[in-house]
Amino acid sequence: MHDQAPRECLASHRVDNQPYSLPFDAFADDAVLQFWLAHLAPAWVSCRLSLLGQDVGRAETQRLGDEANRHPPSLRLFDRHGRRLDAVDYHPAYHALMRLATTRGVHTMAWTEEGHGGHQAHVAGLYLLTQAETGICCPVTMTHAAYPVLRRERSLPDWWASGLLVEDYDSRALPASDKHALTFGMAMTEKQGGSDVRTNTTRAEHGEDGWRLYGHKWFMSAPMSDAFLTLAQRDEGLSCFLVPRFAPDGERNAIEIQRLKDKCGNRANGSAEIEYRGAWAHPLGDPGRGIATILEMVQQTRLDAASAPVGMMRQAWREAWQHTCQRHAFGAPLAEQPVMRAVLADLALEVEAGVALMLRTAQAFDGASRGEEQERALARLLPSLAKYWHNKRAPGFMAEAMECLGGIGYVEEAPLARLYREAPVNSIWEGSGNVICLDVLRVMARHPEAMAALYQLFEHARGGHPDLDRALAQLPQPQTSEDLVPRARWLTQWLAQCTQAALLVQHAPHEVADTFCRTRLGQHPSPAYGVLPTASPLDAILHRSAPA
Structure with missing residues (x-):
């Protein structure tokens, strides 16, 4: 990835037919992203993202992503004198990537340009950032969503909220009042309940100096953030609290890190198991209404969890395209061979459908902030559809892209191994598949206007x-009262794919829309990529997605 002028003539052979990693511009080389931004977003969004795209594609940035994964965070519980630190140390590459994300304003654009394309700029920025390293997207998302x-x-x-809008990064371990730029994390789930946070047992007790929390959290995301949103029980019921890293007296808050999770992927990002030992906390929202208070944040994080896998798929597709264009087998470049072209074209269709749904969902968020009822209704439903389906498609997509490279794609020097390990995390985070599908049914029952808008x-x-x-004819009517729980996954998938197809039919070139509808909604859809109808317009699809 970052080697300079490697030797090709070795002692026993010459290294031939091995592709080079080429520089790229993650925005300028992505005609599909530009197309959908031109159709769905204000012009300023593309102008703002062009610099981020240049940053992401630089060899130095790609090297930072690799290093941040090879050197995951480490835990320091005590200083040399036995005082508790509960500190998580990150590699300098991680901090450099966080600085890139924050100075480009990925965490602030939705709010500084709210109602004017800000959410579209945010998710498109996240889509680009994932192509450098997905581990930083968790704290960026949490800071944005808080x-x-x-x-x-x-x-x-006021400095709590204003500190989240600063386009800078301050990693120092200081009280939040002494810092100009802040980041946020989250601590919600517990061992006994997981997604069922109503079973949480962490309790909040009120004393002379305010509220104190006691209890355990199974996952704390981004444990070196300046503050965390969390849920705890008080007399009125489950409530929301802000827990700062430092208490008001300037001492480290009583948040004891028990361990860092040894995760399958997402290794650059720290995830901790923690204990509140009388941690000082500030209540947020109405007592007993913790879930309602946090709900808007969850909708924001679900949109991000729907966008990140699309960025990962684009990165994987680019790696596969770059390799197959340079690698020869059986007398021709792989990218010119019919079976490989079918696989690459099918993967390209998946990326484009994901980009379209991602940006249309963000457009609904922007419309909702302008008070448009139709868009507010869509914003209740589209994030769940996109989060469920994009994440169900991502692991198989990564495996197929890895297969395009063969054995070299399976080793850790290639980013595809990292992407493959990363692929499941957004499906689990912020509600696993069943939770999301049940949420779709809940929206149908409680907000019929959402289904009507869709x-x-x-x-x-x-x-x-x-x-x-034909696919639309199979869908239940918006006002249906039949019990759809056993078919929740089918319904969520079908709604997501129909939404993708509808967007492509309305906006994309005929070659893209027709091939997508035939392969996803036709009589015999295949679960494997690369199974396309005879005479599919492969040249047009590949030309559209290929880097300039």
Whole structure:
């Protein structure tokens, strides 16, 4: 990835037919992203993201992503004199990537440009950032998502919310009031309940100096953040609290890190198991309404969890394309051989459908902030559809891209091994598949206007392709009262794919929309990539996705 002028003439042979890693511009080389931004977002978004795309594609940035994964964070519980630190030390590469993300404003754009494409800029920025390293996206997402919760809390000093809007990065272990730029984490789940946070047992007790928390958290995301949103029980019920890393007296808060999780992937990012030992906390929102208080943050983080896998798929596709264009087998470049072209084209269709749904979902968030009821209704439903389906497609996508490289893709020097290990995390984070599908049913039951808005989106595409029309005919009516729980996964998948198809039919070139509808919604869809109908327009699809 970052070797300079390697020797090709070795003692016993010459190194031939091995591709080089080429420099790229993650924005300028992505015609699909540019196309959908031009159709769905204000012009300023593309201008703002062009610099980030240049940053991401630089060899130095790619090297930072590799190093951040090879040197995961380490835990220091005590200083040399036996005083508790509960510190997590990160490799300098991690801090450099965090600085890149924050100075480009990925965590702030949704709020500084709220209602004017800010959410689209945010998710597109996250899509680009994942192509450098996904581990930094967790604290970036948490910092972004905490802002709407904090800005409504009048009992907090103003610097808490304003510190989240600073386009800078400050990794120092200091009280938040002494820092100009802040980052946030989250500590929600416990051993006994996981996604069922209503079973949480962490308790909040009120004393002379305010609220103190006692209890255990199974996962704390981004444990070196300046503060964490968490849930704890008080007399009124489960409530939301802000827990700062430093208590008001300037001492380290009583948040004891028990261990860092040894995760399958997402290794650059720290995830901790912690104990609250009387940690000072500030209540947020109404007592007993913790889940309601945190709900807006969860919707934001779910949108990010739906966007990150699309960025990962784009990175994996680019690696596969670059390799197959340079690698020869059986007398021709791999990328010119029919079976490989079918695989690459099918993967490209998946990326484009993901980009379209990601940006349309963010567009709904922007419309909702402008008070548009139709968009607010869509914003309740689309994040769950996108999060579920994009993450179900990602692991198989990474495996197929890895296979395009063969054995060299399976070793850790290639980013595909890292992406493959990373692929499941966003499916689990912020609600695993079953939780998300049940949430879709909950939205259908409690917010019929959301399904009505989605069906209206479908109406704009009806008649555009026969396979889409047949798929729409299979969907239950928005006002249906039948018990859909056993079919929740089918319904969520079908709604997501129909939404992707509807967007492609309305906006994308015919070659893309037609091939997508035939392969995803046709009579015999294949679970494997690369199974395309005869005479599919491979040249047009590949030309559209290939780097300039």
